[in-house]
Amino acid sequence: MARFKRRRYSRPSAPVSSARRPFRLPGNPLLLLACLPVLIYLLLPTLIIVPMALTKGQLIQFPPIWISVHSFADYFDDRQWIDSTIISLKVAALAVCIACVAGSAAAIGLHGKQFPGKAVVIGIILTPMVIPFVVLGLGDYLFFVHMPFIGRWVEIGLAHSVLVTPYVFITVQAALSGLNPLLVRSARSLGAGNASVLYHVYWPAIRPGIVAGAIFAFAVSFDEVVIALFLQSPNATTLPVRMFTSIEYELTPKIAAAASLLLCFATLALLAQAFLTHRKLSQRRLPKAVQSLP
Amino acid sequence: MAKLGFLCDRSGDDAGPAAKRTAPDASRPPLAGRRVLRSRLWLLLPIGIVYGALAVVPLVLIVRFSLVGGLTQYREVLSSPLLAHIVENTVVISITTTVIAVLLGYLLAAALWRSGPRMRVLLLILVLLPFWTGVLVKNFAWAALLQDNGAINELLRIIGPSHEALPLLHNRLAVIIGMVHYVLPYAVFPIYTVMLSIDDRLERAAKSLGASAFSVAWLVIMPLTLPGVYAAGLLVFIISTGFFITPVILGGPSDMMVANLVDFYAHQLVDFNRAAALAVLIVMVISVLVFAYQRTPKEGQYGAV
Numbered sequence: 001m002a003r004f005k006r007r008r009y010s011r012p013s014a015p016v017s018s019a020r021r022p023f024r025l026p027g028n029p030l031l032l033l034a035c036l037p038v039l040i041y042l043l044l045p046t047l048i049i050v051p052m053a054l055t056k057g058q059l060i061q062f063p064p065i066w067i068s069v070h071s072f073a074d075y076f077d078d079r080q081w082i083d084s085t086i087i088s089l090k091v092a093a094l095a096v097c098i099a100c101v102a103g104s105a106a107a108i109g110l111h112g113k114q115f116p117g118k119a120v121v122i123g124i125i126l127t128p129m130v131i132p133f134v135v136l137g138l139g140d141y142l143f144f145v146h147m148p149f150i151g152r153w154v155e156i157g158l159a160h161s162v163l164v165t166p167y168v169f170i171t172v173q174a175a176l177s178g179l180n181p182l183l184v185r186s187a188r189s190l191g192a193g194n195a196s197v198l199y200h201v202y203w204p205a206i207r208p209g210i211v212a213g214a215i216f217a218f219a220v221s222f223d224e225v226v227i228a229l230f231l232q233s234p235n236a237t238t239l240p241v242r243m244f245t246s247i248e249y250e251l252t253p254k255i256a257a258a259a260s261l262l263l264c265f266a267t268l269a270l271l272a273q274a275f276l277t278h279r280k281l282s283q284r285r286l287p288k289a290v291q292s293l294p
Numbered sequence: 295m296a297k298l299g300f301l302c303d304r305s306g307d308d309a310g311p312a313a314k315r316t317a318p319d320a321s322r323p324p325l326a327g328r329r330v331l332r333s334r335l336w337l338l339l340p341i342g343i344v345y346g347a348l349a350v351v352p353l354v355l356i357v358r359f360s361l362v363g364g365l366t367q368y369r370e371v372l373s374s375p376l377l378a379h380i381v382e383n384t385v386v387i388s389i390t391t392t393v394i395a396v397l398l399g400y401l402l403a404a405a406l407w408r409s410g411p412r413m414r415v416l417l418l419i420l421v422l423l424p425f426w427t428g429v430l431v432k433n434f435a436w437a438a439l440l441q442d443n444g445a446i447n448e449l450l451r452i453i454g455p456s457h458e459a460l461p462l463l464h465n466r467l468a469v470i471i472g473m474v475h476y477v478l479p480y481a482v483f484p485i486y487t488v489m490l491s492i493d494d495r496l497e498r499a500a501k502s503l504g505a506s507a508f509s510v511a512w513l514v515i516m517p518l519t520l521p522g523v524y525a526a527g528l529l530v531f532i533i534s535t536g537f538f539i540t541p542v543i544l545g546g547p548s549d550m551m552v553a554n555l556v557d558f559y560a561h562q563l564v565d566f567n568r569a570a571a572l573a574v575l576i577v578m579v580i581s582v583l584v585f586a587y588q589r590t591p592k593e594g595q596y597g598a599v
Contacts, residue, residue, distance in 0.1 A: 109338045136349070138573050165345075247430075
């Protein structure tokens, strides 16, 4: 009972989901059958990436002449491609760091607050998700041209940080939705200062949200092409930009090898998401007695 | 994709939180500093700086570049026959994509909704795996599948008698295949959330009054899911209009979309003023669409319990 009450408090919008439909166990076979082609369509491209990388030939072909890892060897031997991968990793790391600080701080700042402009503020925070990449890319290009030079990969990383901050904000906000605002008040009434409230109350609650957000942010930054294309220079070409320019030229197994790498990150992001939703975000971190606050 | 943002005046970004920060302090000036600290709104400062420097300033710069020489840039962009052609491309491709994606998304959402917990998890994973795969990887895979000696043509060669490879790549069909594939998960989730909020009792009531399975689906369930369909359609349309990579990799020369035109102005013609003017126009259209998206009701009107 206590558990039920807590969940209703923390997630008022989703009381409907699981508990109400225990009688539909097997699923509708007709619907599932109709979905089968759609699912194949959805999954087919993802499934053929790795087999394409494992071909023996120099060009991508079907049926592939299996099995050789020469494309991966090509990829790891090519200085340019490895450099690009390292640049991409650096860019993503910078973007993720900035996004984690800015996104989670904003989520904490807005937690438990009710004021008239809140929806607008959240709307503004989420805006980068809907601005077309080309517009941001053009703007960032015009911006950095006027700035003192700070290194091309830093510029791409900074540009990406705006793009990925909303992802961290959303996951941290989701993690905080399980945290009762009364907890903060009670911590304060017991004499906790700002720093201890942040460290002892908020930090444990947002940790899983930050991890999830960082993984998503990393995945987004690691395969973003358009902004990186606008800001690229010969010694700051990210992996996706290099892939993009070589795809226009020719489809080679080396690109498939790089794509497998990107796919690997995507799968990690998915697993992390599954894992974190399974743990119901922050809630497990709090002691039982605290969880059942009204 | 919980909620999309307003594309309202971006210069409010800095002013908004700052005004909010000082608002509660007005009544008690001596404690102002401490109250700002306690109210935690100072935590919006980092995001304000990041967005201010890296989103607001670049957007302002775009507007400034677009206004060089008054409105001549806009006039030139709007009057060029190239733009008319490309806007037509964009609208046709985006609408086709939206219609197909919403139809397929509805099917997937219905299957998700109607399946038991285990099947639902499996289906969710199958929908989410492509969701997290990047555009580039997906489009590369489609290019490999659709090319003249790609998997699909090879399969057709094995099955059928036709020895000529079908031209599947570098045309509009390929662009639409690639785009629908990318946006499909975005279409599934708004519809699925609305379906979850439908009251079970409505269906049972309809059945007890003698409705057939078809009439339940068509007369009871379908109207209740329309808000989700509208939301999904708008969302997919918004995403579709911004596509840049897919038309380049999967499309031919005549499948250029507006995002490619910005790139064309900036990189081929090195005319940043015109590129900026076009970018401003795109942002204006997208703002209207996002505003409309905000207006769509998120839950079934009668479905929410």
